[in-house]
Amino acid sequence: MTHLARLATDAAQLDAGLAALLLQAEQLSQTVAAGEHGRRRPGVGDDFWQFRPFTTGVDTQKSVDWRRSARADQLYVRTYEWKTAQSLALSVDASANMHDQGNPSKWMVSAVLATALAGAAVRAGERVGSLDHRVPVGHGHGQIARLMTALSQQSDGLDQGHRLVAKSKAAIFSDFLGDLGSTHRALETAHDRQVRGILVQVLNRDEVGFAFRGPVVFADPGGMLRHETQGAHDLRDRYLQRLADRFDQLDQMAAAAGWRVERVVTDQSMLTAVTRLHHLLSQGQGV
Amino acid sequence: MALGPIVFVYPYVLLALIGLPVLWVILRALPPRPKTRVFAAVPLLLGLQDQEVDKNKTPLWLIVLRSLIVALIIIGLAQPRWAPDGPQRGQDRILVFIDGGWAQANAPQLIQAQMADLISAPDFADKRIAILNAAAPAPVLWQPAAQAAQNLRDWQAAAWDPDWQGSLDILRDTPGTFDVFWAADGLDYNGARADLIQAFQSRGALRIYQRDAGFPVILDVDQSDTILTVMIAAQGADLSALDLRVEGVDPGGQPITIATNPIPPTGRVALDIPRELQGRITRFRIVQHPYVGAHYVIADQLRRPQVGIVVDAAQNEQLDVLDPLNYVEQAVAPYADIVRGPVDQLMLVQPDVIIAADTAGLPQADDIQDWVAQGGHLLRFAGPAMATVSSQFAADPLLPVQLRQGGRNLGGTMSWQTPKSLAEFDPASPFYQLDIPADVSIQAQVLAEPSPDLSDKVLARLQDGTPLVTQSQLGLGRISLFHVTATPQWSNLPLTGLFVEMLQRLVRPTTAGAAMAQNPDTEWTVLQALDARGLLQDPEYKTILTQDMLDQSGITPDAPLGIYQSQTSVMTRNLGDVYPALDPVVWPSDVTVITDAQPVMSVEFGPFLLIAALVLLCVDVFASLLVSGRQVFATVAAMVIALGVMPDPARADTQTAPDEIALAHIKTGDARIDALAHAAMVGLSDTLFFRTSVEPSAPVSLDVERDTLAFYPLIYWPIIDSQPAPSARAVEVLNEFLRSGGVILFDTMDAELRRGNSAQNPKLMRLLQDLDIPPLEPVASDHVLTRAFYLLQDFPGRYRSGQLWAEAPTDTQTVDGLPFRPLNDGVSPVFIGSNDWAAAWAMDSRGEPLVPIGRGRAGDRQREIALRFGVNLVMHVLTGNYKSDQVHVPALLDRLGQ
Known part of the structure; x- marks a missing residue:
């Protein structure tokens, strides 16, 4: 309870600083759900689109706009712009790697950012859900609570890419320090379904800075891997080189799928990070 | 072995110091243990090789510290003693000379212990020791110290004077030189010690061990009509400072008369006793000092003989x-x-x-x-x-x-x-x-x-x-x-x-005896003799002593204190007859006299070395942590400081004030009940979190004896028989809690299956008898609890038959035709029921119920109602009479003009 309570509190504070997140969408998924994205064609919506002449057999008399028709000789029908909602699928890596000793942990940062984005999107009338379909995309603030619970479960849903709503948006939070294979496959699937999104790489200060000295045994949080060294400082340059390589690899992978990579360090301001993510998702080029 | 003023009891242990350089080398070679760091990016590190290995070695100061620890332990185990003028300078043979007379019978075990401890000290381990008891002189036997100490512990004081002449004879027959430890009783014995002092000093060093504690004696008892005057003296002590109780006892040992402090400095204690009672007194004694000197024997001087006259x-x-x-x-x-x-x-x-x-x-x-x-x-x-x-x-x-x-x-x-x-x-x-x-x-x-x-x-x-x-x-x-x-x-x-x-x-034969004692030729035999403990014993053999011999000799085995008889009379011989006064001995100025107050000769400081090693070991632990770079050092230091600052660490670690509202329950001491109650609080908290705007933080288990209750608006208290009654302090805290608006829900969890209703539960009554509980009544159907959040008719838990009790309303008013209860802001300080709500509320971390309730659908419904009761209760506690206030709705609507 406290776990979720803190997540809810932090996300709510962060969300309060955000404008409603209207997902940037040059391609809209084919859904019937009403939303805020105008389809630039007549359909179900609130905004006026055009008047067009009454077509017998197609239009009913109820649809005649009598005020406009009175100014002309023929009957006109008022049509509205078809507006649909965009979907945002979220995934947070809840593996042991993400639950580090930091305060906040990488998982907490990821979950807070994801929840904040979800909250902002919901306010804009968009639909949010989890990537693993534990929480199907949907409207309303109830989604947020369900999403929070789902995010804490240990499944990033990267293998569920084929169930993504086509042309929807996605944000995947992880440290991307493990095997990149599943990420690569997920990106390929997403690419096939024309889903665009962001890979948010959340790292902590140790992983970015590697300020270790002396003899150290490095153990991964899962307890599977160990690496022992007598002089950790000596490894720093080589480690940072490998990290940079990993960044490049991820960038290339994302670029190939039309995704963007955003990096967040846990000790940085979360507001800055969420603002960047908000920007990328709302106006980002190529996303 | 001696090293200057330092003596080692086990010098061979010091050989282990040779091993120190080896330790030094080993410590140099062993690098500090690497610290373990949790690091998610280990995959990136795999395969990286260290370029310069063995660059980290143990710091020099740490090696020095550890070598010092080991050296301290070794030296400490060798048991060093600081003995600047210790007896190890003396000769190889020591004669322990004990007066052993009646004066030392007062506290023989103390003298035994003093001398035995003295010679069993390690300083004397390699000396030959002999014991000479002046009261019973026997040829000396040189023994190892341990054996001599054992013999000393078996030594008993005698009921007579030391035999100075016999001791001198033994001494004359003992060849060689030796040091002498003389356990003296502090009496002068008419200068009899002078020859011995001279004899001892001709053989070696002489040390006198004389106890400070004095010994009181009864010197005389005078009779003057009904007044008995007991004359008491004390050697080496102020009479008024001693805690004395003088008793005259009858033949059965029962005290007839008692005189207690303060004893006047003159030592004269006057006792006014009727003649009839006087006749029963056979001796006087000082209760605290059961020895021969503190007993005064009376034969029949005070007795009223019974005379039959033939008619x-x-x-x-x-x-x-x-x-x-x-x-x-x-x-x-x-x-x-x-x-x-x-x-x-x-x-x-x-x-x-x-x-x-x-x-x-x-x-x-x-x-x-x-x-x-x-x-x-x-x-x-x-x-x-x-x-x-x-x-x-x-x-x-x-x-x-x-x-x-x-x-x-x-x-x-x-x-x-x-x-x-x-x-x-x-x-x-x-x-x-x-x-x-x-x-x-x-x-x-x-x-x-x-x-x-x-x-x-x-x-x-x-x-x-x-x-x-x-x-x-x-x-x-x-x-x-x-x-x-x-x-x-x-x-x-x-x-x-x-x-x-x-x-x-x-x-009265004793009156005759007093007269016959004037005659130096009167022949006496011992009827009964006082032993060292002051008890009258039949003598083992009887010697005929003339009055002259008795006058000449002191107290000897042949002429002990006690009751004597002659042909036609009886006489008593008490200490005062032999020594009219006690003369303290004056030792020559060149003799070392050691009293209790003086310090012992040598100081054992091995333990201090070991303690120092222990302290350094602790330092080493922290130092090791520091070297291995862990942050533990600061944490531990902070902890140590905090421990010193906190008045009650046990309390501090259990309770922190919650930053949000939290539910709480009282710990009963029964692990199962406590776990269930905690799970119930979790379940109720979750229910509140999901359904209402009350979002409690994690629930708290409270110890009513120690924890502060004031942070919690509602406390759930399951009542079990095994729970101890709260202490006076806890009762005070509980009363304060109830007065200041806190609410306690008592749950007897027995569905009133026990005798009477839940408010009559005997355990509950015992718990509540000290609390300020207002008059109670069953919760009425119009109580605000029935509509604080949900609309409820009853308040089931695991059971649904139990009645819920709350404070009886003081007065009920009717406002606009609706009942209005101006309670203590609508909230009763206690709710008492028996429906075992904990069972109904209890949930695990996944929100699944822990205890089955009822059967099937109906049971689920009952659990739901139970949870609703919990929600209502919390709402009621937090909002008070808010729902009651709806009686004002008509007035409010009227004011709004609708």
Whole structure:
């Protein structure tokens, strides 16, 4: 309870600083759900689109706009712009790697950012859900609570890419320090379904800075891997080189799928990070 | 082994110091243990090789620290002692010389311990030690220290003086040189120590061990009518500073009289005791000091003897003045209890003395004989009847001598002889030193038949040598005969003071003994002797001692303190008779005297080294952590500081004030109930979180004795029988909690299956009897609890039959036709029920119920209602009479103009 309570509190504070997140969408998924994205064609919506002449057999008399028709000789029908909602699928890596000793942990940062984005999107009338379909995309603030619970479960849903709503948006939070294979496959699937999104790489200060000295045994949080060294400082340059390589690899992978990579360090301001993510998702080029 | 002033008890342990350099090398070679870091990016590190290995070594200061620790431990285990002038400088042989006399019998175990501890100290481990007890000198035997210490512990003090001369003789027979430790009692013994001091100093160093604690003694007891004055003295201590309790005890050991502090500095304790009680006192003692010096023996100086006077039935008609024993009775009455009666009655009484007047023969002669043989004293007076009867008298065993028939008259009209006076008393006579008045004259007497032992039996004679008083032994008792009448018929002796004193000496042997002690030739044997503990014991053997020998000798095994008897008298010998005062010894200035207050000779400082090593070891632990770079150091330091600052660490670690509202329950001590109650609070918190705007943080388990309750608006308290009643402090806290608006939900969890309703649960009543609980009544159907959040009709938990009780409303008003309860803001301080809500509320971390409720769908419904009750209760507690206030809705709507 406290776990979720803190997540809810932090996300709510962060969300309060955000404008409603209207997902940037040059391609809209084919859904019937009403939303805020105008389809630039007549359909179900609130905004006026055009008047067009009454077509017998197609239009009913109820649809005649009598005020406009009175100014002309023929009957006109008022049509509205078809507006649909965009979907945002979220995934947070809840593996042991993400639950580090930091305060906040990488998982907490990821979950807070994801929840904040979800909250902002919901306010804009968009639909949010989890990537693993534990929480199907949907409207309303109830989604947020369900999403929070789902995010804490240990499944990033990267293998569920084929169930993504086509042309929807996605944000995947992880440290991307493990095997990149599943990420690569997920990106390929997403690419096939024309889903665009962001890979948010959340790292902590140790992983970015590697300020270790002396003899150290490095153990991964899962307890599977160990690496022992007598002089950790000596490894720093080589480690940072490998990290940079990993960044490049991820960038290339994302670029190939039309995704963007955003990096967040846990000790940085979360507001800055969420603002960047908000920007990328709302106006980002190529996303 | 000695190293300057430092002595090592186990010097061989020091060999281990050789190993230190090896340790040094090993410590140098071992690098510090690497710290473990959790690091998610390990995959990126795999395969990276260290370029320069072995660059980290243990810092030099850490090696020095560890070597120091090991060195300290080794040296500490060798048990070093600081002994700048220790006895190890002395000779290889030590003689432990103990006074061992009565003065040390006061606290022999302390002296045993002092001397035994002294020589069992490691300083003396390799010395030969002999013990010489001056009270019982025996040839010395040189022993190892341990054995000598064992013998010392077996040593017992004696009841007599040290034998200085015997000790000197032993010493003269002991060759060689040696040091002497002298455990002295602090008395001077008339300078008897001087020779010994000289003898000891000629052999080696002399150390005197003299205890500071003094020993009190009873020197004398004086009697003056009803006032008994006990004279107490103390050696080496101020009397008024001692906690003393002086008792006079009867033969059974029961105290007759008690004198307690403060003892006056003069040592004279005056006790006012009726004569009758005085007679029962056989000795005085000081309770706190059960030893010979604190006991004062009294034989029968204070006793009132019981005197039986034989009355003939035929003489009952006589006038008192004509009573043949009238004069005797008058003489004895001041110091004796008198019983009159015929012989058969007196035999039942068994008096100390039976006095019979002139009778031809005593009835029941066999009984009287037996009584005398067991220690009785038969005192008879002669007279005409006795004189006329002769032949059968010859065999009368109740007469000390055989009498001649007829007796004789002196100075009568038919006689040429003049009345005779008394001859001077023999020194052996109990009448010794009594003054004989000049006008005593004896006109008639009975005469004894001459016999070889006649002169031994005569206690008093006339001037012509004929016996006046004779006495013989019969068994343990005596038979005495006055050869005159007890009336002035035959002599004027009964009219004189001499007669009174003679009777007293016969009836009370100790008065005679006091007199006979004046005679240096009186021969005494020991009747009973005081042992070292102050108890009277029969002597193992009896020696005949003359008074002269007793006066010359101190207290010896042959002449102990106690009760002595001579042929015809009894005497006591107490400490005050031997030592009228206690003289403290004055040691020569060149002798080392060690008292308790002086420090011991050597200081063992090995333990301090080991403690220092332990402290350094702790430092090493922190240092190791520091070297391995962990942050633990700061944490531990902070912890240590915090521990020092916090007044109650046990309390501080259990409770922190919640930053949000939280539910709480009281810990009962039953692990299962507590876990269930906590799960119930979790379940209720979750329910509140999901359904209402109340979003509690994690629930808290409270210990009613220790925790602060004030943070929690609602506390759930399951009642079980095994829970102890809260302490007074906890009751105060609970009352404060209830007064300040807190609410407690008591749950007896028994669905009222027990006797009575839940408010009558005996355990609950015991818990609540100290709490300020208002009058209770069942929760009414219009109670705000039924509509605080949900609309409820009943309040089920795991059971649904139990009644819920709350504070009875003080007064019920009706406002606008609706009942309005102006309660304590609508909230009862306690709710009492029995429905086991914990079971219904309990949920695990996934929100699944822990305890099955009811059956099937209906059970789920019941759980739901139970949760709704919980929500309502929390709402009610938090919002008070908010829902009650809806009675004002019509007025509010009216004011809004709708």
